[in-house]
Amino acid sequence: MTMQTRDTVHEGIVMYGGSPKILMVGAGLLLAVLAPYVLYPVFLMKVLCFALFACAFNLLIGFAGLLSFGHAAFFGSAAYIAAHTVKEWGWAPEAGLLAATVVAGLMGLVFGLIAIRRQGIYFAMITLALSQMVFFLALQLPFTHGEDGIQGVPRGLLFGLFDLSQPLTMYYTVLAIFLAGFALIWRTVHSPFGQVLKAIRENEPRAVSLGYRTDRYKLVAFVLSASLAGLAGGTKAIVFQLASLTDVTWQMSGEVVLMTLLGGMGTLFGPVVGAGLVVTLESYLASTSLPVPVVIGCIFVVCVLVFRRGIVGELMHRLTGKGNR
């Protein structure tokens, strides 16, 4: 695949300085802090976990141009690690989350080393196949308890101080984790490292000819993305006190692709919006008789055919006339 075609693909916009942005971020933060008084905290925490997951995924597709179709492997495995260390080994939640993140990062390193040998479509197929291998491992290894999953994970005391069984404490912890992850992604995207990633996305041969060892950049991005996906998965396991096979399936990998696509690939806030919409939609559909996969599939098709910029991407495109990367 030629890299020139990428120019037409990622028309998302990264928001740069200016007061409207600060206002928006402030308003968003205020909303996030007040939200649990209006909405059901468990629902909000689910949105935040998936938003972090989608942001981590977006770091690869949106800023490095790598479509991973196997991110559920990191998300789901990290959920198992967090659940196992906290429940069976009695670790504190923060230690469990750290272990989950580290394990996901190491898996990302292995996946990355194998997958970055090929580009484009092959990269997607390889990550998909590797994640399917992880799915079969999760099905067979004894510690994951197969179809049952790890149930009844205690939420415990964060740093020995905060009782996470209190919904609000849990919510603000999840919010803090999300914000930390999001800040890391924001920092990465706006760093020289992030600029090199974008150069690779736009034209890899040119980046190589400028002397960048693109494979290393791609690998670091992959590991970072996998670790953050793992952080999201571990957090989800603590919140729902459950780690199950659902989180390792390739349908889950597809779901995070949809969230990012719907919100806007290559935009910082797109995945957050996308995750919020998809989670809301799914919890709404659960109470109707409509088949969820069909609706999700239709959204996929419509997005790909007529709405490739996604919601935030389209919004920014309209506001600025054109993308100002």
Add this chain to the structure above:
Amino acid sequence: MSQLLGIPPQALFGQLLLGLINGSFYALLSLGLAVIFGMLNVVNMAHGALYMVGAFVAWLLLSYAGVGYWGALVLAPLVVGLIGLVLERTMLRRLYKVDHLYGLLLTFGLALIFEGAFRHWYGVSGQPYPIPDLLKGGTNLGFMYLPTYRGWVVAASLLVCLGTWFAIERTKLGAYLRAATENPTLVQAFGINVPVMVSLTYGFGVALAGLAGVLAAPIYQVSPLMGSNLIIVVFAVVVIGGMGSILGAIVTGLGLGLLEGLTKVVYPEASNIVVFVIMAVVLMMKPAGLFGRER
């Protein structure tokens, strides 16, 4: 000789036959994927779903129209091929100018729709499909018992694979196809209708998946999820073989099926993942795949 590698030969050959059958399906499906990819540059994520649709069309024909196995063997691939033509004309066609990844995402969405719809209508439990009378029974080969239908599946898919290989590599139409894969603009300048050829290629590729679905119906049960896990193994097969070569797709498919069968005998726990492990090893040593070429 009652033991071979410490394994009773009955079990060994039985598993190898199962592997060979799985391999036949891998070969048929990866062949279709390779043909489509060569022409459209699209990884058809809907391939597994259309394989399932093929099996369901056969089952529906039998249950509601009284059309038997042999009729379905012709009709189901045609129906699936037609669905493919419509999909290509109405949707895929719009995506050739943008990044190829969008083709993958579109077909993924289509796969979700097909599988979700059939699951909604028919549930997750499988529907049994009878083996046609002509192919019932089996033969005792001395070292193992060969059910006739299984032998037929292997023979039929080999025949179809080799026929496809011959059509693409040795006929005039195949030459046009290969030329259009290399340089569509030039071939169009020679007066060949490339867009129609692209549509027909997609239709043909998914028709192969539909055919595989009919062949699979009497062996596995007809269920909405029969294609979704199979297709990922087929992707791994395609990555191992490399997409460049038709013969490569066939050989890799059969070979990996056999290897999977062998793993089931030697170390059953690893049989689900052996293909993926091989994929990782091949990628480390020969990134373009066994029969592929770098581009």
